[in-house]
Structure formats: C-alpha cells, structure tokens
Amino acid sequence: MKSGYILDLYAGSRYVVLWVITGGGRVKFRFPYRPYFFIRPAEGRWVKLLKKSFGKKVDVEVQRREDLREGSVRVLRVIADSPATYRKIQSYVRKSRAFADAELYNIHISPEQMFAFERGIFPFGKVIVDGNGVRSADSPASTDYDLPCLRVMRIRPDTEGINPKFIRYLPPLIIEWEGREMVFDGADPEWLEGFIRKADPDLIITDFGD
Secondary structure, eight states: OEEEEEEEEEEOSSEEEEEEEETTEEEEEEEEOOOEEEEESOOHHHHHHHHHHHGGGEEEEEEEEEETTTEEEEEEEEEESSHHHHHHHHHHHHHOGGGTTOEEESTTSOHHHHHHHHHTOOTTOEEEEETTEEEESSOTTOSOOOOOOOOOEEEEEOOTTSOGGGOOSOOOEEEEETTEEEEEOSOOTTHHHHHHHHHOTTOEEEEOOO
C-alpha cells in the first residue's frame, strides 16, 4: 500500500495513468479503465449501429437511471474497452446523423474525469493506492487540507544569437531543475521518460492487472 498526493492524472490508450508524490519519491500507477456514457431512448437500433462499428470493443446494456425531470428512465449504457476506443465512439456518435434524435448523457466527460469522479479523487488531493485500486484520503468538499511540496522547473528555448521570428521549428529546450540542466531537442520519443528517471532515480512504475 502507498499513500501520497496526486501530481498528475490522464488517460492513455489503454490505461488511466496516475502520478503520486510519496515519501519515497514519485510513483506512476497505470489502471485499466473502461469508460462509458448513456443513450436514451434504449432502442435496439443504437446497439446494432455500435456493434457494427466497434464489435467486441464495446458493450451495451440496458439500465435504469434517474433523470432530473422525469425520474427513473431506461437508457443504454455504452461501455468502451479502453479510453482510446471511448474517444472513437464519442466522435462517431456525435458526428453520425443516425444518433441525431438520441439523448446523450455524460458523453462530454473525459475518461480521466470519470475515473476521478468515481473514486472521489482530485488534483493534489491525498490518495491511498493498494491492491483494490485507488481511493481518496481527503474529502473533495474540504477546503482545509495539506498540499505537497513541489519542485520548480524552468523551461526556456535555446535561441541564443537567433532571432525567434525566423525560427521555423521549435528550437531545443533548456530544462533546469534543482541546479541541474538538460537539453531537449524532441528527437527521441522516449526522452521524456528518460528525463523523469534522471530527475527522479527512485521512480517506480506500477501496473494494475488487466
């Protein structure tokens, strides 16, 4: 079990990634996640269209949910197999004329927002991560909680002797932190993770089971 403060939270292609500041450094957790939204009315034509377009990457089930105006209503719960598939379904449903007369619930919510809401976690809030996943150690309603001690990083373009107006592409970036310096030229796609490991040799990356 680990506890600490949320430094960052975002959705990748298959996982929701959570960076946590702990007493021993920064730890990266990756959680498999299946985002979802709702469609009303709960009609079979929506199911056929979604299954035809996404096959086994999407599950559709009928549920009853509370509507603010009408009370309990029947809806389709559309569950993607991953954040990447969820984004594709979002785009497809929004652009397709076939769904023009459908009422859509929660489709505007991003996977990371949904993940955080379900678990009651929030930026810089304290969390506990164990074999059961992640849960909040702070109340979202509280206004009196501790904040983590953050490092300061300075980023500036390496444009010495060059007029920035005539630079066509992004110049190399000079990154300074805690008296150290590194130059990033964008050539290596693995550079960022390498940089993080150099900045924090004690970095731990933890995957939760699929």
